[in-house]
Amino acid sequence: MSVSSVRSFGILALISLTLLLCAPSASRAQSQFDLGFGTDLSIEFSPEHPAPKEVVRIQARSTTIDLPGAVLLWVVDGETITEGAGADTVTVTAGPLGSETSIVLTVFENGVERTSAQAYIRPVELDLLWEADSYTPPFFRGRALPSAGTTLRLEARPRFQRVDGSLISTGDIIFTWRRNGYVIPGTSGRGKTSVVIEGPSLFGTDTISVEAKSTDELYESVASTRIASTEPHLALYQNHPVFGIAYHQALGAENRISETEASFSAVPYFADAHHPDSGDLLYEWRVNGTQIGNNAQRPSAITINAAGSAGTASVTLALTHISNFFLSASGSWGLAFFGGVTPFDTSF
Amino acid sequence: MKAYSTLRYVLIALVVLSLAGLLWWYLLLKQRGEAIEVGNTGRGAGLSQPFGAPTGSTYENIISSLTTLVVGDQTNGNSPSRLAQIGKTPTAGFGFVGSASTTRVRLVERGTGYVFDVDPVSGSLKRVTNTLIPRTYEALVANSGRVVLRGLNEQDVVVTIAGEMMTSTSTSQNPVALSQKQLSNNIRSMDVRPDGGEVFYIADSSIGAVGIRAAWDGSKEATAASLTTSGWQIHWGSNDRLVLVQNAADNVSGNAYSVEADGVLTPIVRGVLGLTLAPDPHSPAILYGQSAGTLSLFARIDDSSAPVALPIRTVADKCAWAPAQTDGPRVAYCAVPQTAPPADFLDRWYRGEVHTRDVWWRVEVNTGVVELLYSPDSTIIDVEDPVIDAGGNYIAFRNAIDKSLWLLRISK
Numbered sequence: 140m141s142v143s144s145v146r147s148f149g150i151l152a153l154i155s156l157t158l159l160l161c162a163p164s165a166s167r168a169q170s171q172f173d174l175g176f177g178t179d180l181s182i183e184f185s186p187e188h189p190a191p192k193e194v195v196r197i198q199a200r201s202t203t204i205d206l207p208g209a210v211l212l213w214v215v216d217g218e219t220i221t222e223g224a225g226a227d228t229v230t231v232t233a234g235p236l237g238s239e240t241s242i243v244l245t246v247f248e249n250g251v252e253r254t255s256a257q258a259y260i261r262p263v264e265l266d267l268l269w270e271a272d273s274y275t276p277p278f279f280r281g282r283a284l285p286s287a288g289t290t291l292r293l294e295a296r297p298r299f300q301r302v303d304g305s306l307i308s309t310g311d312i313i314f315t316w317r318r319n320g321y322v323i324p325g326t327s328g329r330g331k332t333s334v335v336i337e338g339p340s341l342f343g344t345d346t347i348s349v350e351a352k353s354t355d356e357l358y359e360s361v362a363s364t365r366i367a368s369t370e371p372h373l374a375l376y377q378n379h380p381v382f383g384i385a386y387h388q389a390l391g392a393e394n395r396i397s398e399t400e401a402s403f404s405a406v407p408y409f410a411d412a413h414h415p416d417s418g419d420l421l422y423e424w425r426v427n428g429t430q431i432g433n434n435a436q437r438p439s440a441i442t443i444n445a446a447g448s449a450g451t452a453s454v455t456l457a458l459t460h461i462s463n464f465f466l467s468a469s470g471s472w473g474l475a476f477f478g479g480v481t482p483f484d485t486s487f
Numbered sequence: 488m489k490a491y492s493t494l495r496y497v498l499i500a501l502v503v504l505s506l507a508g509l510l511w512w513y514l515l516l517k518q519r520g521e522a523i524e525v526g527n528t529g530r531g532a533g534l535s536q537p538f539g540a541p542t543g544s545t546y547e548n549i550i551s552s553l554t555t556l557v558v559g560d561q562t563n564g565n566s567p568s569r570l571a572q573i574g575k576t577p578t579a580g581f582g583f584v585g586s587a588s589t590t591r592v593r594l595v596e597r598g599t600g601y602v603f604d605v606d607p608v609s610g611s612l613k614r615v616t617n618t619l620i621p622r623t624y625e626a627l628v629a630n631s632g633r634v635v636l637r638g639l640n641e642q643d644v645v646v647t648i649a650g651e652m653m654t655s656t657s658t659s660q661n662p663v664a665l666s667q668k669q670l671s672n673n674i675r676s677m678d679v680r681p682d683g684g685e686v687f688y689i690a691d692s693s694i695g696a697v698g699i700r701a702a703w704d705g706s707k708e709a710t711a712a713s714l715t716t717s718g719w720q721i722h723w724g725s726n727d728r729l730v731l732v733q734n735a736a737d738n739v740s741g742n743a744y745s746v747e748a749d750g751v752l753t754p755i756v757r758g759v760l761g762l763t764l765a766p767d768p769h770s771p772a773i774l775y776g777q778s779a780g781t782l783s784l785f786a787r788i789d790d791s792s793a794p795v796a797l798p799i800r801t802v803a804d805k806c807a808w809a810p811a812q813t814d815g816p817r818v819a820y821c822a823v824p825q826t827a828p829p830a831d832f833l834d835r836w837y838r839g840e841v842h843t844r845d846v847w848w849r850v851e852v853n854t855g856v857v858e859l860l861y862s863p864d865s866t867i868i869d870v871e872d873p874v875i876d877a878g879g880n881y882i883a884f885r886n887a888i889d890k891s892l893w894l895l896r897i898s899k
Contacts, residue, residue, distance in 0.1 A: 266742050270717070277639060280734055283734070284736060294714070296742075306751070374838050381598040382598050382622065383622040387888070388839050391840075
């Protein structure tokens with residue numbers, strides 16, 4: 140083998156390696172293209188994974204062809220939509236779920252076809268659902284948000300529909316879960332539609348993403364969501380002997396209680412607990428600055444008897460966790476009872 | 488003689504001391520008794536019970552509100568107010584029962600679980616059941632009249648009871664017992680098919696959560712949907728469309744799905760921040776709200792049409808669909824806060840920390856045209872769970888401020 144032959148082989152190998160490195164990017168855009176040496180051409184979608192009926196910006200890319208000086212012919216599903224010099228960008232509306240839109244790009248230089256590329260838009264849907272296992276009271280209509288120490292449950296719901304109308308089973312889809320761009324160990328794989336992971340750290344925000352790709356690699360999508368850690372929120376409600384806990388009337392800074400004796404329940408929204416009276420939660424009640432002993436069975440509750448008393452009781456509550464040192468919440472409420480005649484007194 | 492005299496004085500002294508002791512004991516007991524009585528009174532002892540009388544205390548509350556103008560534009564001396572408070576005590580749940588011509592509001596009292604019927608035209612009230620089920624936090628009422636009552640037991644376990652009146656009350660004026668079938672414990676959320684024949688509920692499972700479809704009494708349970716998350720709201724329309732909406736939070740993406748017969752979840756709305764949804768029970772139309780700093784409301788007439796932004800700012804939880812009509816646009820009614828709620832309204836509203844002061848708007852969903860329907864002058868209503876009767880004449884809703892039940896006549 141001559142020196143020149145070795146040199147030519149080395150150049151060819153370098154070009155081949157370059158093309159191989161370029162290939163993954165193009166495949167993410169669900170495009171297929173015909174490459175010849177010296178005539179690379181790719182088609183890029185934006186968004187990369189179009190949803191049904193979504194407007195898609197399609198752009199031609201080449202490092203070896205002078206696209207602004209060339210004539211580009213765009214054919215969508217057999218119909219020419221654009222032809223002109225430097226027409227390297229077009230917009231196409233994706234079809235419905237289960238459709239396949241063919242995009243063919245042909246490049247002409249000096250009236251001669253230089254190269255062409257083809258890609259397909261196969262719109263898919265991928266939803267990413269999540270909730271935390273933090274505490275919310277029964278019948279609560281809001282989302283359970285994560286606080287430090289809680290766990291996140293996430294679920295990917297793909298809808299990859301073939302042209303024949305059949306849905307691809309989640310067992311034929313490979314899921315890759317990432318947190319802040321890094322693959323979460325032990326969670327990814329075929330049919331892995333859901334994960335249970337630690338929630339974001341105190342004051343932190345995590346970006347959780349899931350990539351779903353059919354085993355035949357024809358269908359692919361990515362969904363991501365930013366999930367911020369929230370602080371547990373203490374709310375105080377009157378616990379009426381007849382009606383129960385008045386979840387619809389959270390007590391504010393100042394409250395007038397139309398009874399002599401009343402019970403109140405604290406609700407630690409989004410706390411790292413499964414019950415407000417969990418043994419892991421530590422409540423510290425104070426009334427007018429004096430610490431009050433907790434009810435052993437119901438440490439989240441307090442009963443105040445204002446018989447023969449008058450004035451406003453300043454109730455403060457501090458919540459901590461027996462082992463989760465990041466859990467901290469507090470609240471204070473002023474409670475004015477009707478019927479009292481002497482300075483406020485409490486009995487528990 | 489002297490010894491006798493001494494003995495007599497000692498005996499007299501003993502008698503006096505005994506009498507003094509008895510007097511002291513009497514006064515002591517009396518004082519303690521008064522203290523106990525004061526304490527018992529403070530705890531509610533001696534007050535009339537919420538049951539026992541043929542109608543109960545709720546009857547008085549309801550009658551007093553229906554026979555009294557609460558607010559509104561009384562057009563003449565004989566016409567009742569457009570807006571009336573049906574009950575002053577908290578209501579666990581309610582719904583319209585009967586046909587368009589015989590419609591009545593069926594409500595379940597929160598404190599007792601008693602079922603009442605109210606004629607929206609005459610305002611007459613009838614207590615339907617006499618079975619005490621205290622602390623009923625939530626109740627569902629099917630068009631057929633069946634009810635589902637939900638509450639907490641001593642261990643804070645969510646208990647769900649499907650109830651049916653023991654005998655027909657069409658001829659009897661006396662309350663009847665409520666036959667009860669207990670469903671699974673710790674049901675997260677549920678809804679009843681409008682005809683009362685089936686229930687759908689979300690319960691925890693080993694995989695996260697599961698949607699169960701069962702006969703109204705909990706029998707014939709079958710898994711209808713496999714879920715990972717457990718926080719869902721359920722809407723079951725007259726068109727048998729079963730819709731699941733993720734529990735909402737401000738600025739948090741939410742999705743809604745239709746549960747197909749084969750258990751597949753078909754997306755209805757995807758990726759909307761602070762999503763609230765009011766699906767039309769009669770058609771594929773939906774109203775959905777977004778809570779992301781401000782409130783926005785959108786309408787979509789069917790699955791293929793583009794959503795239309797409506798010029799009113801509220802949550803879909805405050806909207807109800809008018810009955811389907813053969814011609815004319817699809818119409819919904821929405822309660823809209825008079826002032827802009829805070830940025831984190833949804834979270835705080837669900838926690839009962841903030842309330843709104845609403846006025847009613849009429850929405851033509853096809854065109855996106857809205858018009859003011861009714862504005863209460865001085866009464867503050869924070870509307871939740873509105874429902875419309877089959878004739879499209881009345882909107883019943885609960886005031887989120889105190890859970891009291893209200894009725895609005897749609898026409899002037």
